[in-house]
Each structure stands twice: as C-alpha cells, then as structure tokens.
Amino acid sequence: MESTLGEQTAVGFSAGTEGPEHRQELKASDEAVTFMFGIEPAELQKCVFADSLVTVSEGGRELGEFSVTVEFARREQPCMMLHAQSQGAIDDCPCGTAVTAYLTTDLEVLEEDHHEYVKLEGHSVDKRCHMVQRDGQMVIHKVTTVGEEVTEESISYPMSVLRGLVTEGSSLLLMRLIALRRKMPENMTFVSLDPGLHIIHTSFRELGQRQLEVGAQVLDVFGVERIIQSMEGSPGTWQCYFLDDGHLASRVQVGSPVTMRLLELPLKAEKVDFKKIPLVWEEDMQMRSKFLDRKEERKADHSSYLRQHPEIRALISDFLQLLLLRKPDDVFLFAREYFTPFASRHPADADQEAQSL
Helix, strand or coil: CEEECCCEECCCCCCCCCCHHHCCCCCCCHHHHHHHHCCCHHHHHHCCCEEEEEEECCCCCEEEEEEEEEEEEECCCEEEEEEEEEEEEECCEEEEEEEEEEECCCCCEEEEEEEEEEEECCEEEEEEEEEEEECCEEEEEEEEEECCEEEEEEEEEECCCCCCECCHHHHHHHHHHHHHHCCCCCCEEEEEECCCCCEEEEEEEEEEEEEEEECCEEEEEEEEEEEECCCCCCCEEEEEEECCCCCEEEEEECCCCCEEECCCCCCCCCCCCCCCCCCCHHHCHHHHHHHHHHHHHHHHHHHHHHHHCCHHHHHHHHHHHHHHHHCCCCHHHHHHHHHHHHHCCCHHHHHHHHHHC
16 A cells, blocks of 8 residues: 655745744754854864764663764765664564765765664564755655555755754764864754654754763763754654764663663774885886887887978087087087077078078
8 A cells, every 4th residue: 555645845844733824934053054164174084984882771781783984975076975874673673774874064965865664573664765955955755664555755945944954864973073072062953854854953962071981991971962853742862972082982862771882992093104115117017018108109209200300310410510520628618609590590580581582
C-alpha cells in the first residue's frame, strides 16, 4: 500500500497550528549566523579526523557502535564531507542511523542523506530523507516505510528562509568546532527541520568542563548541549563531551538509558621523519626516457629553425674564419666589434633598403 503526499513549496512558515497568515517565521539568531560565517579554514583542518564510540546500556552492556568521519571533498566547489553511522540492537531488535552530508566551509548544507531503520518482529520501520540545494531552493524528499505501507513527502524551501540551517550532519561538525574553541557565544539558536519537515529552532549551549573516565585515565572534557524543539512534543536534548583535541568522548540523549562512550584514547598520528633521498635521474628509467624524448624534440626544433634561416650558418662561419685569422687576445672585444654593425641594422632600415632595390 502506498500513499503519496503532494509536493509542497513552503515559504517562510514554521511552528504553529493556525493558518499561514498567523504563522511566525522562525529565524536563526545573529550570533549563530555570525559564528557560521566566522569559521576559519585552519579550524576546519583540525576537524578532519574520525571518531569511534561504543554504545552501552546503563549496566555497561555493549549494544552497538557510533562513528563520525570528516573529510575534505569537492562537489562543484571545495567542501566538507561528514559521514556518521550508528548501529546496534535494543531489546534484540536491530536498529541504526546513517547520515552523509556535504557542507560548505561555513557549514551551509549542499546535500544530505539521512537514513534510519528499526527491524521489529513481524515488520520494520525505515525512514529515508534526502535534501539538496537546487536553483536557490532546498529540495527535500522523505520516504517512510512501515511494514508494507510507504509514505512519501516532498517539500522545498527558499535558501533565504533556511539561513542558519543546522541538520543532523552539520550539527556534529558544528559541535566539534565549538569544542576546539572551548567557548561559544550565548544565544546560539539555529533553524532546523523536524521529522514532519517543518522549520523549528535548535539551540546550543556550553556545559563547561568536567572529568570523564576514558580507558584507564580520568580526563578533562568540554561539554556542549543541543536542544531540538518540537511542534508536537517535548524538546529533545543531546549532551556531548569532547577531549582537548576535539575527539568526541561521550554522547547521550537526555532521558535515554543508553550512552555512547569512548573506551580508548585515539592513537595520535606519529610524525614520520622522511629522509631526503638524492635524485639520480640517469638511473630512473621513466625520467631518463622523458629526458631523451625531450632532447630529441629540442634537437628537431633547432634543426628546423636553422633550415629556415640559412644565413645563420654563413654568419657564424664568417665570424669563426676571421677570428682564426686574426687570433685576437680579447675574444669578447673582437666579437663585439664584429657584430656591432649588425646591431645598427634596425628592421625599419632593412625594409627601406629592400624597397629601394
């Protein structure tokens, strides 16, 4: 059974159940927009690494794993690619989430895929949402499958309405940047989209520092809280704690019995001392082959030029013959005196002389 909702075009509406004329347009705060446009390339360079956490229950039982990877990419322009994945089982029911986002250097979403699934006994739930910028619009398509029933939703928003948009993907990179700065402005309120594809507010606030056990060590971590508003129920709250280098150490949804934790410190990349190896190009077959090919090209080019200008051979031959007859002590002075008359023959003079003949 398949039911399809007609495609909609939404222009600036948000939370509220009244008619469009009474709906208030939600906007990101000035502080949030300023933060996004103030991101430096050097900060993004520090964010390019992978995180890997384990999902554990309140009793310490491992239920699954969570990973986040950030890389530089290119999609018609230089951008960032973030891939996050969570998978495991709750009450022996497999479940998972995967997000792949392409973001500009100021965290504007170019494209994002979001996939969630839960495999229950007898049926399953599968939700897929794809958004992409196209002709100044954010075009969003969502497919929800519950058992055999499929529901599709499509909607588009002008990018001007989504200024300061934060999605599931971009929020992970945003919090990584905040953690590296170890501080954040107040009133960090962005716009986001709820499961019904309505515009809502999502805000971030600093939780400060605390100590957290990672492996056999107790380390200082920096906390960031994300609050996601809802049109239908209570807000959802996520709390994340980060190490000094930006690696995620803990992630939990407030009220949830499970926590994502870093069990071991990530290995630091060792600095490799590369020894300078002398280049002996004569022994390199590829380089020697290129040299010989280039040598033949130059030789053929020179030969062609000399054939086109036979006066060169006559000029050099006359000069050498006179040089050997005179045998001057100062060869440079002799050459200057010999060739000076040729330098005084400008092209214009030569042309006039040719016309008079």
